[in-house]
Amino acid sequence: MQNPRDVKTIDDAKKIVEERGLSHVKVGLFDNDGIMLGKYMSKSKFFSALESGFAFCDVILGWDSKDQLYDNVKYTGWHTGYPDAPVRVLPHSCREIPFENGMLLFMAEFKDQAEALCPRGTLRRVIEKAAELGFDACAALEYEFFMFQETPESVREKGFRNLKPLTPDWFGYSMIRNSVHSDLYHQILEMAEVMDFPIEGIHTETGPGVIEAAIAVDSAENAADKAALFKTFMKVLAQRNELMATFMAKWSPDYPGQSGHIHLSLFNRKDGKSAFFDPNQKHNVSQIQRHFIAGLQRLMPEFLPMIAPTVNSYTRLIPGFWAPTDATWGVENRTTALRVIPGSDKSQRVEYRLGSADANPYLSLAAALASGLQGIIHQWEPEEQVKGNAYEQDHSPELALPSTLWEAAQKFKQSEAARTMFGDTFVEHYAASREWEEREFRKHITDWEMDRYFEII
The missing domain is CATH 3.10.20.70 (Glutamine synthetase, N-terminal domain)
Incomplete structure (x- = not known):
């Protein structure tokens, strides 16, 4: 068969x-x-x-x-x-x-x-631009997600409060947790193999009930398909086990947010060799990779709503919780927005750490790839590499990221680079959809506002 x-x-x-x-x-x-x-x-x-x-x-x-x-x-x-x-x-x-x-x-x-509005079509247009420049793009996405001993009915009955995580306490990389719950882990691994989004590694992360899964590398289009299917069917599998998985960027102020990191590399179409790898340069970073990093860095503030698409996304982007706050880069530095990972001709890459778990994989990958290609086209050079703790250092105002979805949507709508890479129709429609999202949020009164103002103000 x-x-x-x-x-x-x-x-x-x-x-x-x-x-x-x-x-x-x-x-x-x-x-x-x-x-x-x-x-x-x-x-x-x-x-x-x-x-x-x-x-x-x-x-x-x-x-x-x-x-x-x-x-x-x-x-x-x-x-x-x-x-x-x-x-x-x-x-x-x-x-x-x-x-x-x-x-x-x-x-x-x-x-x-x-x-023109299709997320998958939008990514494919960017991939075609890479091909015109002589490159094939490869990518791998990795996700953090929280698992709860809840159902769609129970979370609503509780008003999304006092939810019970799959496991208690902070216990990253726990052999105990993944052994006790090995049946669930094996179901995840088997599903990923059968549905062709194979998992390279899966482990508990820091926080109660949080898991991180790294999907194996593939061509950019295939990588996005695999990531989108993984997110969808991870939720399905959880609910079939009377559990729930959430990919919200940040579900609780007490725990780190959930990332959707993107690993990116380019290969020359002519000979199949890495366009990022140059053994004669420091950290093996080729000139093409330098330009690519510069594009990622310079356009990160403009393309942010494709990477951080919800109101909730911006609660994750705070200091000290493993998420970047400025468009910085460093070598093997997890406090920066971009982490250069030196390697071989096959493994030299850059990790786009700004990526959020709640992002549409097609659009987040399109944004990352498009910004890097713009850096190559214009031969931009990156800002100075960050060494040490990026959160404790001052950075150029140009590297500051928008702090709300509304601000990000305005910057995106005005971006010439976005219109060049994604088309006017997509930019205007997508920016409007993010403005709508922010407006919907503004219609509601939060618990924080009630507690802070109801009696005292």
Whole structure:
């Protein structure tokens, strides 16, 4: 029987569905917020969609993570009547869902006019720009996420307070924890292998119930697919075990935030060799890598809403909690936003440590790669390398990051580099969606405000 990951063509996709005797398959795609949306589709409908695409209501490009409709975007809305948008199925994305008795999952993406807003399409356009410059991009994403002994019902009954983590206390890299809960860890590892987002390493992190998983390196497009699927099905697997996983940037002020670090490298298309590795330079950093670092650094403040996309993202970016506060770089320095990792021709890379666990993998990777390419195009040079604790040092005001989502959206909207790399249509739509997110937050009164002002002010 055909292996799902050997499916490459439309004919391959039809063959594997027939071989498995499936009456339906699953088809899904990712929205602005990195949320996978989709449906079970009949075999006949799926075969038709493989040949000529299918239609998906474009409301999913016009609503937020709580299905609330944007009132400030041009592409879709009540003014357009929310028509269908054309979608293409990606045969090569075929995967088996391990807990659905041989069920197959196929990914899809928007096409035609809607492709300008499609997160996966946005990343692919940046990858194509890299190819035009003579580079293939490789990436690996790693995520921290908290696990709770809760269900979607219990967290709501508790008002999201007094939640019970999977394990107590601070116990990073614990052999005890991963041995006691080995059944869960093995389920995660098996799912990752079957669904082709193999995990290079997984361990407990610092904090109650927090786990970190590093997904194996791949081409940039594949890496984003794998990261997006990992986040989605990690939540599914948790809930199937009567647990919950959260990728919020920061769920509690008492614990470190949750990162979504991105490891990036470029290889020359002509000979397949690293464009970042030069053994004759300090730390093996080639001139191309220096320009790339400079682009990451200079454009980090402008591209921030693609990396830190929620109101909650900005509660993570504070000193002393393993998250950067300025667009700094250093060599093997985990207090900086960019960590250069010296290595061999295969492993020389840069880690984009600003990345947040709540980010859409397609958009965070697109932002990181695009900013680095801009550095190469303009031959920018990075600021002075930071040595020691970056939190205790003064940095150039130009390296300061926006402190709120609203401020970040304004900077993004005005960015010429963003418009060059992602297109005016995407920039305007995405900036509006982040403005909407901030406005939604402002409608609510927090517990902190009630406690601080109700009686005294």
